[in-house]
Amino acid sequence: MWVTDTELSLEGIGIAAAPAPERSSRAGLAIGWLRERLTTTPGRLVLTSVLLVVGAVCFGLLATGAEQSRERAVRSARTGTEPLLVEAVNLYTSLSDANATVATGLLAGGLEPPAKRARYTHDLLVASRALTALTSESGTSARAPAALGTVANQLPVYSGLVETARANNRQGFPIGAAYLRQAAGMLTTSILPAADQLYETEAERLQSDYRTGTASASLAALIAAIVGAVGLLALAQLYLARISRRILNVPMVLATVALIAVSAWSVIGLLSEQNALGSAQRNGSDSVELLSAANVLISRAQGDLSLALVNRGTDVTDPQDFAAVMRTLQTSGLAGRLEPGFITYRTTANRIENLENSGALGPAIQAAPAASTVSDRLSAQLVTEIAAGQERFTRSAADASSALGGLALAIPLITVLVAALALLGLRQRINEYR
């Protein structure tokens, strides 16, 4: 009351005239309203109601934000980035396999084994399917379109060179080997590096989803919101207990229970989502990537072994690449996962190399299908394991998704309920003063 008096008296003296003081007088009004509320108990109760509603809204927004960020990341990994990564891996693997298959097939002479021919055709089919999938969602990376363009433009040229190699080989002409060499050179120096870039891009995007999907920042935000909201509710109840004889305010207690319930649900949901997504990466997509790398290296070794025989005396790089690839398989520990098949493959390959180096090229070529059989078996074993890895990813990612199930709806609804109950509880007290 006295504030108004002062204002009146001030106006009476005629000081307040400029617009700036007018604004300060408006602030003064607000402060006055607040002071008025603070001085009386019902006023304090109304203020508490406002505070609790604001707190509930803040809690709802923070918790929903944390939940939504996790949910978006899980959905993206599940239906977007991981399937695309698999496509990128398929592209790389099928192209490497095509190269090895065609080289091994040509070694057999004019009559290429139908199984090799069918496998090459299938490889190209898988590659173009993967390319289509990657093209329709090339994402935001700036270098992906260039890499996609390289693969799309050069793949037909590659297969053209392979067909020319075949046609000449069928006639018994050594120029067939020259065309094959050119095709293989094009694949390894330009197409596969582009496929590798696509793989890197997709792997980076999946990694980013994993990071967001398991970020501790969202969990921390959620916990901060919970602590704030529960704390506010607890203080309000303490205050109520002090001003009234009743220690328990039933609606307020119910609000607290609801708030703690939804909080627990959220925390457990986020924790188990994060756990499941971590497991999707560790046991799923990581092993898909690792086993695919092994598959690529095995194809590459077999391609080198065959190309070394086809290009015998014209190129010394294939045996060197073969040695490098075998070393990589061993030092990376991938060979260990392929036992005992890998030892068989190495033994067979060494026998062929020894025959070849001792000047027995004919017998070396005759022994080549044995190596191809072992490498095909290893590759088939890897494909089965890759499918199992992908299965594990799908399962864990689905777990991650269902761990968050319902939260998107529950958090806002229960928050409204909490706010309503709290208001109801306060309203009872306020009404006592009317």
Next chain:
Amino acid sequence: MSRPLRHVLVLAGAVAAATLAGCGTSSDHALRTTLAALDTPAPRAATGSPSITVRCTDLTASLRPPGSMPAPGAMPSGSYMAAIQRRGYLIAGVNAGLLDFGYLNPANGQIEGFEIDLVKQLARAIFGSDSPSHYRLVALTVPQRLPFVQEGRVDVVVDAITITCQRKQQVDFSTVYYDAKQRVLVPSNSNATGIGAFVGQRVCASAQSAPITVIQQHGATPVGAPQAIDCLVDMQEGRVEAISTDDSILLGFKAQDPNTKLVGPSLADVPYGMAISRAHPDFVRFANGVLARLRAGDARQRLSDRWHLVPTDTLPPAHYDG
């Protein structure tokens, strides 16, 4: 988590970039240069033979055959042939991509050709039989040919090696077994009548080979391919206008692509000899004896018919100088 994998693929990518290339990146070139340096022991060749004063008055002259050739299976003791006989097989370096001379026949997986038949004749003269157990064929790349002879990894190289003064300082050569000529191969619809038609145009030959210099001398732009056969690929795909190298090679190309023709006169004489270590003059004489017997008989006609060679260039008359 997937970092180790990324390493594997990156590594694989790096190896990929560094190998297998037809037309490659700069890192690939770096690797190839390094390999070429490893393959061509240029300083070794110089230090390896202290008596470098080789007379080059008659380029194609070689050592006279022995008065009487030893009977097969009874090589004179102490001779290099006796060492080969003890080993049980002859080791020859050959070509695997030169149709009708030495090439890997895709149909049967065997290396065949005129030069392979010469290796068999050597084996027959030593062992009395040319069964596959008596000879081994090692397919060599161009930079491997002379070092393999010098290091004793092969007994002889029969691989379209042109006899030159420079090479005669590193290895010994037999008498000439084929007298190739450098000529020009063009698409059959071309109006060109010789190398003169290609001034300023792209003409292909094996990189760093003698024909490249000749192409340059005639005003054409030389294009060096990793292998001679790559020139035919380049011409079929329109990257070069013509190929100029040994007619022995060009005839093989023509057989593989009927839409080509040889034009113009011989641009240079390209005599082929068997390369044998300078440490084994007895083996050089022995090989010349085998070639002399072939010249005397009907082998010349038989071999040129079988392998589509120019008969007058096959096993030409021998020159001896010592």
